[in-house]
Amino acid sequence: MNQAAPTEIGAGQALNNADTCYHCGEAVPDWPSYRATIGGIDQAMCCPGCKAVAELIDSSGMAQFYQQRTAFNDKPLPADSADNSQFQAYDLAELQATFTTVDAHGNATASLLLGGISCAACTWLIETSLGKIPGVIRSNVSLQHSKLEVAYDPQLVKTSALFAKVSALGYAVQPYEASVQRDQLITENRRDLRRLAVAWLGMMQVGMFGIALHAGDLQGMAVEYQSLLRWVSLLVASFVVYFSARPFFESAWRHLRQGALVMDLPVALAIGIAWLASAVATMTGRGQVYFDSVVMFTALLLLARYFEHSVRRRDNLDWLDVQSNLPLTVTLRQGDSWTSALRQSLTSGASVLIKPGATIPVDGEIMDGDSAVDEQTFTGEQLPRAVGVGDAIFAGTVNLEGALEVRASGNFADTRLARLQRSSQLGRQGKPELAQLADRLASKFVAAILLITCSTALVWSFIDPSRALWVALSVLVISCPCALSLATPSALASAAAALRRSGIMVSGDNALASLAQTTHLVCDKTGTLTEGKFSIERIVILGSLSEDTVLSTAACLQQYSNHPIAQAFKDSPARNEATEVDYVVGAGIAGTLNDCRYRMGSEAFCRELQTSLPAPPDTRGYWIALVSEQQVLAWIDFNDPLREEATAVLQQAKKQGLTLIMLTGDSGQQGQYLAARLGIEDFQTGLSPEQKMARVEQLQDTGAVVTMVGDGLNDAPVLARANTSIAMANAADLTRTQADLVIVDGGLETVTLAMQKAKFCRRVVLQNFAWALAYNLCAIPLAVSGMVAPWMAAVGMSLSSLLVVANSLRLNRHH
Amino acid sequence: MESLYLLIPIALIFCAIAIRLLLWAIDSGQYDDLDKEAWKILADDDVTENTDSENQDGTKL
Numbered sequence A: 001m002n003q004a005a006p007t008e009i010g011a012g013q014a015l016n017n018a019d020t021c022y023h024c025g026e027a028v029p030d031w032p033s034y035r036a037t038i039g040g041i042d043q044a045m046c047c048p049g050c051k052a053v054a055e056l057i058d059s060s061g062m063a064q065f066y067q068q069r070t071a072f073n074d075k076p077l078p079a080d081s082a083d084n085s086q087f088q089a090y091d092l093a094e095l096q097a098t099f100t101t102v103d104a105h106g107n108a109t110a111s112l113l114l115g116g117i118s119c120a121a122c123t124w125l126i127e128t129s130l131g132k133i134p135g136v137i138r139s140n141v142s143l144q145h146s147k148l149e150v151a152y153d154p155q156l157v158k159t160s161a162l163f164a165k166v167s168a169l170g171y172a173v174q175p176y177e178a179s180v181q182r183d184q185l186i187t188e189n190r191r192d193l194r195r196l197a198v199a200w201l202g203m204m205q206v207g208m209f210g211i212a213l214h215a216g217d218l219q220g221m222a223v224e225y226q227s228l229l230r231w232v233s234l235l236v237a238s239f240v241v242y243f244s245a246r247p248f249f250e251s252a253w254r255h256l257r258q259g260a261l262v263m264d265l266p267v268a269l270a271i272g273i274a275w276l277a278s279a280v281a282t283m284t285g286r287g288q289v290y291f292d293s294v295v296m297f298t299a300l301l302l303l304a305r306y307f308e309h310s311v312r313r314r315d316n317l318d319w320l321d322v323q324s325n326l327p328l329t330v331t332l333r334q335g336d337s338w339t340s341a342l343r344q345s346l347t348s349g350a351s352v353l354i355k356p357g358a359t360i361p362v363d364g365e366i367m368d369g370d371s372a373v374d375e376q377t378f379t380g381e382q383l384p385r386a387v388g389v390g391d392a393i394f395a396g397t398v399n400l401e402g403a404l405e406v407r408a409s410g411n412f413a414d415t416r417l418a419r420l421q422r423s424s425q426l427g428r429q430g431k432p433e434l435a436q437l438a439d440r441l442a443s444k445f446v447a448a449i450l451l452i453t454c455s456t457a458l459v460w461s462f463i464d465p466s467r468a469l470w471v472a473l474s475v476l477v478i479s480c481p482c483a484l485s486l487a488t489p490s491a492l493a494s495a496a497a498a499l500r501r502s503g504i505m506v507s508g509d510n511a512l513a514s515l516a517q518t519t520h521l522v523c524d525k526t527g528t529l530t531e532g533k534f535s536i537e538r539i540v541i542l543g544s545l546s547e548d549t550v551l552s553t554a555a556c557l558q559q560y561s562n563h564p565i566a567q568a569f570k571d572s573p574a575r576n577e578a579t580e581v582d583y584v585v586g587a588g589i590a591g592t593l594n595d596c597r598y599r600m601g602s603e604a605f606c607r608e609l610q611t612s613l614p615a616p617p618d619t620r621g622y623w624i625a626l627v628s629e630q631q632v633l634a635w636i637d638f639n640d641p642l643r644e645e646a647t648a649v650l651q652q653a654k655k656q657g658l659t660l661i662m663l664t665g666d667s668g669q670q671g672q673y674l675a676a677r678l679g680i681e682d683f684q685t686g687l688s689p690e691q692k693m694a695r696v697e698q699l700q701d702t703g704a705v706v707t708m709v710g711d712g713l714n715d716a717p718v719l720a721r722a723n724t725s726i727a728m729a730n731a732a733d734l735t736r737t738q739a740d741l742v743i744v745d746g747g748l749e750t751v752t753l754a755m756q757k758a759k760f761c762r763r764v765v766l767q768n769f770a771w772a773l774a775y776n777l778c779a780i781p782l783a784v785s786g787m788v789a790p791w792m793a794a795v796g797m798s799l800s801s802l803l804v805v806a807n808s809l810r811l812n813r814h815h
Numbered sequence B: 001m002e003s004l005y006l007l008i009p010i011a012l013i014f015c016a017i018a019i020r021l022l023l024w025a026i027d028s029g030q031y032d033d034l035d036k037e038a039w040k041i042l043a044d045d046d047v048t049e050n051t052d053s054e055n056q057d058g059t060k061l
Helices: A048-059 A084-091 A120-131 A159-168 A180-219 A223-243 A246-257 A264-284 A291-314 A416-429 A437-463 A468-478 A482-501 A511-516 A525-529 A547-558 A564-569 A603-607 A646-655 A670-678 A689-701 A713-721 A733-738 A749-784 A790-812 B004-027 B034-051
Strands: A034-038 A041-045 A100-102 A108-115 A136-142 A147-152 A172-175 A329-334 A337-342 A351-354 A364-368 A371-374 A385-387 A404-408 A504-506 A520-523 A535-541 A579-584 A588-593 A596-601 A622-628 A632-639 A659-663 A682-684 A706-710 A724-727 A741-743
Touching: A034 A048, A041 A048, A048 A159, A084 A159, A108 A159, A120 A136, A120 A159, A120 B034, A147 A159, A159 A172, A180 A223, A180 A291, A180 B004, A223 A264, A223 A291, A223 B004, A246 A264, A264 A291, A264 A437, A264 A468, A264 A482, A291 A482, A291 A790, A416 A689, A416 A713, A416 A733, A437 A468, A437 A482, A437 A749, A468 A749, A482 A504, A482 A511, A482 A749, A482 A790, A504 A749, A511 A724, A511 A749, A520 A525, A520 A646, A520 A689, A525 A670, A535 A547, A535 A564, A547 A564, A547 A588, A547 A596, A547 A622, A547 A632, A596 A603, A603 A622, A646 A659, A646 A670, A646 A749, A659 A670, A659 A689, A670 A682, A689 A706, A689 A713, A706 A713, A713 A724, A713 A733, A724 A733, A741 A749, A749 A790
Parallel strands: A520 A659, A520 A706, A659 A682, A706 A724, A724 A741
Antiparallel strands: A034 A041, A100 A108, A108 A147, A108 A172, A136 A147, A329 A337, A329 A351, A351 A404, A364 A404, A371 A385, A504 A741, A535 A632, A579 A588, A588 A596, A596 A622, A622 A632
16 A cells, blocks of 8 residues: 555646645645545545545555546535435335346346546546455446446345445445436447447548549549549448438438528538539549548548537536435334335325434424424525424425424425426526527528539539539538538537636536626525625624633534534634533523533523623624623624625626626525625525526526526526526535536636636637638639649648637637 | 459458447447546556455456
């Protein structure tokens, strides 16, 4: 293992520096400090989760993973939610049957879906770790599809153990459910590759014969051999046209029937007519053959499209399922006792027990218990909602304080979460498509070319009828829009690759094109413009204790709390253990420290212990009091701080003439205050997901091109609807699937970066078009006057295509 | 030059065999994940050295 100590500078090493977590790359807190020895070297860690995962990797002798990886790992889930008992449900035969197959020898093969695998080194880590479990026969991770296939002997190893192992390495794991969409991705990839392989092998053959034929044109060759080479070229080229060029014909025909002239039409025409003319020339023995051009054109175009598709396929996140966040099993009441059952088998009316800290599995009505639920992802409201008997609670939210007994109102399909998912799908369908520049140009281009070709044929039939057909054909071949059709895909693929390196994944079809044309920038508040977590804004000291002592006393109490404000004390040292801790739902927390009783919470709750507590300093903030039985200690104001970079990003956007709008689900006053501070004139608070979507629709009806930035579940429908949507790094899974661009690491500043890149991309596309059109404008008159030999046409076409590709590659440079 | 009548068909047969092999490889999933394979070839040797004590049978993963 020591051999793996970092003596050479691998890709992974450049990732790390002393201030960030060695495992996930997040900032390391000042206190408490976590360290782990990896490959013999002491490294900083940001949290117990990362430390546990890194130590597991190191102790299994796989520390070299850190030298080989090319991206940081995802931060693992907090230890309590990674409890292995949650996987025990996968040992149930009925559930296993949905994702495993058993062969004749009794060995099972499970298909699992992985989350958080970022580079090839992750696949190695998972495969190697699983291989060490006795009973595992073989495992294979597909990075492209985030899929793990593992073959194992069910007698020796439990299915739940496989889940536990992968989860312990810090990756999310769930059963892989075969879906039409996922299978389609695999078949499409293979089909594209097959076409590409045939086109390139064919191109080599035809190119070889082509060189001989061109040489023959120049220095003369026997008719017999010329004819032989032409017949062989015809054979190979026909197969390539039939096998590889088929999608161009299909797409052109499909669009033509709908009355649309697309770029595939001139492509199909050029390939089809050049092939037909060459075939006629071969059979009659008169005229020119263009087989090499036909095949080369097909091969180059397929290659550019393959690259563009594979960039998109790689970032396809459609597999994320909103249900995967809900617990797999639920605790059901049966008579007087509680039993564990699969969540999927829940029926309406069942009594479900929900423990504090757990994600609520189903919509329902509270029968017994008091608690507070965190509904931030639904409403954007950060403070938990206090609930009691008779209140409704919703699947996907988190129960924070007390245990609840809930009567389920139905299965998953009836939940508000499922409705949100459906309305996102509706939003996506209604998304307005901006007409692609290439398609707009194509219809005019095709019409012009057909016109020029026909008139050429007509004019030449008066001048020299025997040459008319051949001159008209060379016009078609030379105007073959190879460079024109490469212009957009090569630029998009190149820009997407560059953005990926800067931490942004591009998955939408028109994402970059419409981002460049944005007129309105719409932002969510919580988690997008703000950090999305509470921190201490102000402390007003009222007693004799110093600020430092007050903070550490508060931290001692808050370490027992699930309330969102407890996060704010993560960095303050809790120097003491509080005893007799009492949690009062919706009021606060009480505890004893050094024989003195303390209370922290709402005004009324603290006044019960210390009647001299004054009113909070002002009404705007979220004030929490801290008192002891001897004296009043302090008022502490909590706030969700603005992201550091937010002001700069919004000002930059404003400078570029974008209209800024803020839409938030939060109904508090903070929205108004923030909007004023950031200079956003147009803002709305307290909106439901549907209202947000309606507002964007309304903007789009007035001709606006809307870019939406968001993170919460409640943003999913509006992200689906906006022309371009950007999901923040901390976004909910459903939200990420609806976004065209997903920020993988980094904050709001990457939005500015993406916009700049999109604008640059648009410029490059326009340059490509300008060049391709200029080339055609110069070459066509020459061809019309009958002065172009076929080899000149072929060379000119290749050069202009290469120039377009080289121009697009400029986008790939890192800025 | 008559040899062309023999050599060209032979070249075509080789080409056909190459295409068949490539299509077979694509269909059996060997090209499904290009990123991983490129990386794996560099990593495999180290794996066996590192895990020899636990993996005596030398099973490659």
